Amino acid sequence: MSRFAILLGGGLVHTPRLDAQVAGARVIAADSGIRHASALDVAPELWVGDFDSVPPVLPAHYADIPRKTFPHEKDKTDGELAIAEALGLGATSLVLCGAFGGQRADHEFLHLALAVRLAEAGMDVSLTSGAQEGFPLLPGAAEFDYEDGTLFSILGFSELAGLSVEGAKWPLDRVEVAFGSSLTISNETRGRLRISLERGRAVLLAHPYPFPEH
Numbered sequence: 001m002s003r004f005a006i007l008l009g010g011g012l013v014h015t016p017r018l019d020a021q022v023a024g025a026r027v028i029a030a031d032s033g034i035r036h037a038s039a040l041d042v043a044p045e046l047w048v049g050d051f052d053s054v055p056p057v058l059p060a061h062y063a064d065i066p067r068k069t070f071p072h073e074k075d076k077t078d079g080e081l082a083i084a085e086a087l088g089l090g091a092t093s094l095v096l097c098g099a100f101g102g103q104r105a106d107h108e109f110l111h112l113a114l115a116v117r118l119a120e121a122g123m124d125v126s127l128t129s130g131a132q133e134g135f136p137l138l139p140g141a142a143e144f145d146y147e148d149g150t151l152f153s154i155l156g157f158s159e160l161a162g163l164s165v166e167g168a169k170w171p172l173d174r175v176e177v178a179f180g181s182s183l184t185i186s187n188e189t190r191g192r193l194r195i196s197l198e199r200g201r202a203v204l205l206a207h208p209y210p211f212p213e214h
Contacts (some may be wrong), residue, residue, distance in 0.1 A: 001124075002026070003093040004086040007033030007044065008079045009053065010108060013102030013130030013211050014039050021095050021128060025069060030082035033098050040097070048085055049078035061153065077107060080114060095111035099127035099134065112203050117156055120201070133211040144206065146189045152206040154184035154195070164197025167191040174198070 005022040007029040012018075013087060018040070028041045031049030036157075038059065048068040060078065070081060079096075111127055112134060118125045119136035126173040127134035135142070137154065147154070154163070160177040169188040177183055177200075 001092045001096065002090045004089070005040075005042065005095045005097055006030060006079065006082050006086060007036045007040075007042075008082075008096055008111065009033050009104075010037060010098040012036045012098045012131050013209065015130045017208055018097070018109070018128060018130040021126070022097065025032065025095060026091075028082045028086050029065070031078040032115075033061040033067075033079075033082075035059065037062075038096055046082075046085060048082050050074065071096075074083055077110060079107065079111065080175060083114070083118075087123075090092055094118065094123060094125045096127045098129065098179060100103075100129040100132050112155070113157065114188060116201050131207060133206050133208060135204045135206075137195060137197055137202040139197050139199055141194065142204075144185035144189075144195075144204070144207055145195040146153055146193055146206055148189055148191065150189040150193075150208055152189065152193070154155060154187075155203045155205060156181065156184070157201045157203065160197060160200035160202055162196070163200075163202075164194075164196045166194040174201075 003025040006028045009032040027044040029044040029047045032053040037044055044065050047065045050070050050072045051127040052072055065179045102109055115125045115127055154179055159179045163170040163177055164174050167190055169190050201213045
């Protein structure tokens with residue numbers, strides 16, 4: 001398995017769990033996502049984008065990172081371009097770091113939708129801000145290693161059929177969930193979280209760490 005960490009422009013909180021997720025991964029930075037490299041103590045092998053949102057002050061050694069520059073007017077975001085580069089290099093697993101927050105809600109939504117699309121194509125993909133994590137949910141079953149009391153929600157990207165949730169404060173047993181329903185928002189883990197789905201597509205959003213204070 002070839003695992004890549006993609007550094008995106010959203011927020012990032014340094015946590016031990018995040019360190020474990022990126023340990024040993026190859027790294028590609030997307031434009032302003034380069035600022036996360038120091039916090040994660042990783043060395044990107046490639047830096048892509050139109051470079052219109054790069055922080056004005058960067059460590060000197062970043063000048064040695066190979067760059068692939070794209071025009072400002074393009075039909076893909078810098079993040080999607082970075083993911084495409086990883087796929088071209090044989091990625092079979094992706095950790096999208098800095099996928100949440102930031103100043104662009106449209107980019108955050110795109111990252112969620114793109115993760116679902118990649119999962120449908122067979123890619124192992126997750127999204128993280130360190131404090132928050134996302135995992136695509138497709139027909140089948142999956143288990144997650146969160147501590148008791150971890151807040152989580154399931155965001156449907158379609159109508160959901162046969163959704164079951166075990167190891168939760170509010171379990172579900174093969175329920176139907178209408179698209180846009182809030183039924184699966186704000187649950188908490190109780191033991192080993194297991195989610196199964198018969199039909200549809202969704203994203204699990206979990207908060208293994210408290211939200212940072214502002």
